[in-house]
Amino acid sequence: MTGAEKKSLSKEQHEIIALLRQHGSSMLQTEIADSIAGDLSYVVDVLLTLEKKAEIKRYWDADRGVYRVSAVDDPLSKIREEGDMQMIVGEGLSKTYQTGEVAVEALKGLNFSIEKGAFVSFVGPSGSGKTTLLNLIGCLDRPTRGRLMVADREVSEFTRKDAALFRGKNIGFIFQGFNLIPVLTAFENVEYPLIMVQSVPAAERKKRVLELLEAVGMLDRQKQLPDHLSGGQKQRVAIARALVTHPVLVLADEPTANLDHDTAYGIIRLMKKTQKDFQTTFVFSTHDTRIIDEAEIIYRIEDGVLKNGNMKGGAHV
Amino acid sequence: MFNLFKIAMRNLLRYKRRTLLTLGLIALGVVFVAVFVAITGSFKNMMIGQITDSFVGHMQIHRRGFLASVETLPLTMNMKPNAVRKVENLLQETAGIEAVSPRIKFGGMFSNFAETSSIRLNGVFPEEEMRTVPLFLSRIQEGSGNLNKGEILIPELLARGMKVKVGDAVVIIATNQDGSVNGRQFVVGGIIESATGPGGRDGYIHIEDAMEVLRMDEMEISEIAVRVKDFSRLQAVYADLERALSGEKNKMGQPAFEVHTWEKLSPFYNIARMIDVMTLFIKIMLIAIVLISIMNVMIMAVYERVREIGTMAAIGTLPGKILSLFVVEGFGLGLVGAAGGSLISCAVIYIINFSKITYDFGRQKGIIISAGISPEELVMISIIVILVSILASLQPAVKASRMDPIEALGHI
16 A cells, blocks of 8 residues: 555545455455445445445345445455464554653654564663554553554544454463462463353363463463462463463563573573464564563664664554 | 342452441441330330230220319219110220220228228129230239139238238228118138329239229129230231221210220330330441441442442443442442341340340339331341431432533543
């Protein structure tokens, strides 16, 4: 898509493109776009805007309870292909905090995209805006200006509940302080999102939790409370917890800051391994120079502005 | 839901000492209220029983206007035989009535041939009176309560003041309905204990003796005391009776009779109401104790777990579930506190009854405390505690659920 095309699209049209990207086979979910699905003119508008012409048919898929939109010659394939590639797209992303009379601009018009399955590090000194950016990507905060697409969804205008639902379904978090729930065992901590966020049946929960505890090498300590685990072990449990919901994206804010050098390496290697095993996009922030090189793609961020960093591929600024 | 409970209970056990202190406070409050209710309830029931079963009866029926002028006991306000028959017929048709006792009440002079004093008397059918007020006999201090014709039962205060003993001859003089005066000699058959309330210091004679003293050709009744089979259904029987009696009109077209329950007849009803009000205040104190202690604990819990709340929110826990988690913790405290308090209350009540503690009330000495609380009352106290616990945990829970995840995660 060119810049001119982007500007000419309405919000609804963007939503349609996002849906098409998300569902691949030109499918529109009625729960999101009932009015749109009822009136194909929006879809036609999108295609015309894109200077594509196609014979569009709409039919009700009773089995799945959705409207399907099919296009002869599949002119949407390009959009899908392009969309399929990107996990995160930020356009003119800014965040300003108001502290009394003083406005602090933490992020200044960031443009970037991160491909699916990438292992990306945001690097920069303290206060450079890394955590703010991760908070925006994690839908914990909203940008002051600009647009942000995460997993093919426009997340900039999410309500609090929508954001929570989106996080629970799509994003895993790894925190600097591990943030395990102290009254729950390692097993229960990993199980927690499956109970409280996704309501997964007990048998499936057990299977997934044990699988992940084994993957992070914590199977033998599954009954331990966090107080009885070392820092590295806690972070392994946290990684398992982040992955247990099968998220498309894992965000880790300074995941090795509280760990010694060897443990930090171990955690980064584990994150890389799980990224490959589970085909998950990993985005983490760090200012730990010892582990930066482990990242495949590095974004350097200074004073709220992205600088060209070590671009190993897959992302553009 | 089970998992929510599991997590909530684990959180409560995280700070064992604080949780135990809170539970102790709630349980103590429950014990205090339950034991208070048990003791005051037993006292109230005992007093109501004493009053209704020893002289007042559960209900009384009078000719309209009699009660307003009861101090003078006007014979002109008595029910004529025809009216009495009507009332008795209605009483027979009304379900739930165990016994009735017609009475002729009048005032007169009492003389021991040396001194003279005033006296209020009840002319009764002894058997019917005993069935209607079965504790009457327990008031007999000396002599017998048989109340044969020619005998009189006199209140102990009068007996003491006039220095009269059982077997002594005394004279009763009374003004008749037509204004003339008549007198008759009686033998003191017994001395009865005085009691608090209207009629508690009256003497008793046989109803036919009363007719003779008052020179009545036909039996004219001042009041009909009524005893119901099941005291807990008193209000229902009263309503039925009142409805039935309301059909009987006097010459003015107004209801000819009036019926009152013991509550309207005895000043002790006000004491009973005071006991109820005190119980209400004690319950309000319990609510305050539970409210403050639970709210305090839950506010502390939220404050101490800000980062944890932030983590839960960040990983996608919906605000409603975070709220539920804290409400369930409050509910858990209330439930365990109420259950523990109820068990301890039962134990304390058992110990009180086992110890046979006595007390004096007025002229009654050595009354054994017979504490008792109904399961319904105990359940009601527990429900109040649990509801208040939920209410108290709501504010902290709402605060937790509305926390901004970023601020919460950054909390130190």
